[in-house]
Amino acid sequence: MLTIEHLTKWYGALPGIQEVSFEVRPGEVLGLLGPNGSGKSTTVKILTGLMRPTSGAVRLDGRDIFDALQAYKAILGYVPEEPHLYSHLTGPEYLRLVGGLRGISRPALDEKIDRFLQRLGIYDDRYQAISAYSKGMKQKMLIAAAVLHNPHIIVLDEPFSGLDVSAARVLKAFVRALASEGKLVVFSSHVLEVVEQVCTRVVILKSGRIAGHDSVANLRTMLQLPSLDAVFAALTAEEDVESRLHGLLDAVHAGSAVSI
Ligand SMILES: Nc1ncnc2c1ncn2[C@@H]1O[C@H](COP(=O)(O)OP(=O)(O)OP(=O)(O)O)[C@@H](O)[C@H]1O
Ligand SMILES: [Mg+2]
Structure with a gap:
């Protein structure tokens, strides 16, 4: 089990997240949901071991991940928010590089890569x-690279951005299936429908703090609201859409000398 305990991260004088605590159990897809700037990526970067918290801890089966970071990273697969890819490499070259770093030996690696490329529909572009x-x-390359070594823990930060409907449908089912094999999955997104479809439990972040934490069904029942969309709006909305829209339009028109 992955235990996230009282995580707090200060960026200088600015609080990224404060007192964030939750658990992820094997077989579970834990959704991290929240508006822009609410602390999802900060949480994700700490629980992937990329960034140390100011205070608090991340423990895997009781052991602080920073005390055995290399071993932890070996069983971790991570899809980052920003696509960091070596653009001059072809898809198979990139996956061979990642697979090699992960200790997968050839020819098993080559066969694995071919399967990924075929199933993700990029086999015909393999020489590009x-x-x-x-x-x-x-985005498909990032997902393939994250799961190539069959990791026990999978952390995905906005993994479906840019994917078409059919690719997203397959990959949603893929994430659920990986969890049902007993893996631990953390899935960060601000897309409500996706979280609702993929996740078993959800942590809702607002301004760096936990605003709600439960199963999707319980959150709906608890707040007596029909959808996760309504729950999210109730827990996180600071001002209504209408007043934000007018504020934006005012900003566009402000200072315009010419009207047509
Ligand atoms: N490297 C950084 N330096 C300073 N402040 C940061 C840094 N990274 C994040 N923050 C701040 O921490 C807060 C949380 O940001 P974070 O990126 O975790 O949000 P997020 O929920 O992932 O947002 P988004 O949906 O836009 O990806 C924001 O106020 C942000 O400005
Ligand atoms: Mg983010």
Whole structure:
């Protein structure tokens, strides 16, 4: 079990997250949901061991991940929010590099890569440099790279951004299936429907703090609201859409000398 205990991260004088605590059990897809700037990626970066918290701890089966970081990273797969890919490499070259670093030996690695490329629909583009890939194709590469070594813990930060409906449908089912094998999955997103479809439990963040934490069904029942959308709006909305819209339009028109 992954235990996130009282995580707090200060960026200088600015609080990124404060007192964030939750658990992820094997077989579970834990959704991290929240508006822009609410602390999802900060939480994710700490629980992938990329960044140390100011205070608090992340423990895997009771052991602080920072005390055995290399071993922890070996069983971790991570899809980052920003696509960091070596653009001059082709897809298979990139996956061979990642697989090699992960200790997967060839020819098993080559066979694995072929399967991924075929199933993700990028096999025909295998001789092209990643710089020529579309946004969705790059996102598929990131997902393949994250799970190539069959990790026990999978952390996905906005993993479906740029994916078309059919690719997203397959990958949603893929994430659920990986969890049902007993893996621990953390899934960060601000797309409500996706979280509702993929996650078993959800942590709702607002301004760096936990605003709600329960199963999707319980959150709905507890707040007597029909959808996660309504729950999210109730827990996180600071001002209504209408007043934000007018504020934005005012900003567009402000200072305009010419009217047509
Ligand atoms: N490197 C940084 N330096 C300073 N402040 C940061 C840094 N990274 C994040 N923050 C701040 O921490 C807060 C949480 O940001 P974070 O990126 O975790 O949010 P998020 O929920 O992932 O947002 P989004 O949905 O836009 O990806 C924000 O106020 C942000 O400005
Ligand atoms: Mg983010």
